[in-house]
Amino acid sequence: MKITEVKVWLVEGVKYNWTLLKIYTDEGFTGVGEATNWPGSPIVEAAARHAGERIIGLDPMRTDYIWTKLYRDLNWIGPFGVSMCAISGIDMALLDLKGKVLGVPVYELLGGVFRKEIPLYANYWFTKGSFNAEDYAAQAKEVVKAGFTGLKFDPFAHTNYFYGDDLSSNLSLTSSQMDHSYNLSKAVREAVGSNVDIMIETHAMLNTKTAIVMGNRLAGLNITWYEEPLGPENPEMLKAFRERLNPEVSICVGERNYTRHGIRRLLELGVCDVLMPDITRCGGPSEMKRMATMMEAYSILLAPHNPNGPLSTLASAHVCAAVPNFFRQEFMFHDVPWRDTVIDTPLNIQNGKLILSDKPGLGVDLVEEEMVLHPGVVLPRDGFYV
Secondary structure (H helix, E strand, C coil), X not given: CCEEEEEEEEEXXXXXXXXXXXXXXXXXXXXXXXXXXXXXXXXXXXXXXXXXHHCCCCCCCCHHHHHHHHHHHCHHHCCCCHXXXXXXXXXXXXXXXXXXXXXXXXXXXXXXXXXXXXXXXEECCCCCCCCCHHHHHHHHHHHHHCCXXXXXXXXXXXXXXXXXXXXXXXXXXXXXXXXXXXXXXXXXXXXXXXXXXXXXXCXXXXXXXXXXXXXXXXXXXXXXXXXXXXXXXXXXXXXXXXXXXXXXXXXXXXXXXXXXXXXXXXXXXXXCCEECXXXXXXXXXXXXXXXXXXXXXXXXXXXXXXXXXXXXXXXXXHHHHCCCCECCEEEECCCCHHHHCCECCCCCXXXXXXXXXXXXXXXXXXXXXXXXXXXXXXCCECCECC
């Protein structure tokens, strides 16, 4: 069997574009994958097209060989970033194809199931109101009513994820902003009760001093984790941060740490309790499974980052099904209405869990006609990260 074509589509999502792809073969088997990343989605789309051209003529069943070939061939332009997004999407599609050839779900290719009901935590649930405690509390109650027992939000006035004039140049907060952040978080905790996980996101947009002050202040709210209090560039600095933070506060990082090589130092330093690799960035399902196995050796939990499209959601869930050290998976609570129509079978979400089927591969195919109806956004617009 040989790969004959790789098609790539840029599709509009709720906050950013999805990069979706499909691999075709000379025996009629196909596989679908997702390489979503942002900002810079047109660059990711171009990388996925180029990487797809490089695998024409190869045997799609040699999944690890193709992963390694692309990683080594493209290493000269950098082992991470857009090249790894392309590799991630191709790896996902190859595993989907392989599962369809063999007649088994992807989780069987990854070692078999520990679970087929995947607990989710909600993100992007706070879009209907204003940035205040009352509106966040009311919307948090809706999340719990929908059956979710975990939710995440950024209470630090980061209403725009781009670095710009709306942020302090040194990433500090004023006293009133600190009070607002705490009071908003406190209102959410009181709204959802003590049995719901609340994850506090910083987007690495606080300086160290501010992040420590707020992390220690939020400790009293029994937060489940403190996410990306520092950027991914300096694990040693994260270790120093960990030593100054209340030990009851767990740290979660990893959405910008690519491949097993990118998490090695984090594990050695013992700076986090939870790691959140993103399957469309870190190397795809094959690599996320390898990363999870490394994490298990250090008693670190897996909680995949997933503000992406439906294939990312499914592929992440297949990895979560096949590892012992899984905690929760991220899920976009509010999404575009075509999330479930660009695939031929809707996501099966019940009471805050994703229920995996026994269908071969990822269990779905892409619907090309539907994707074409929702082309990716290529010109900047408010609230969208092209």
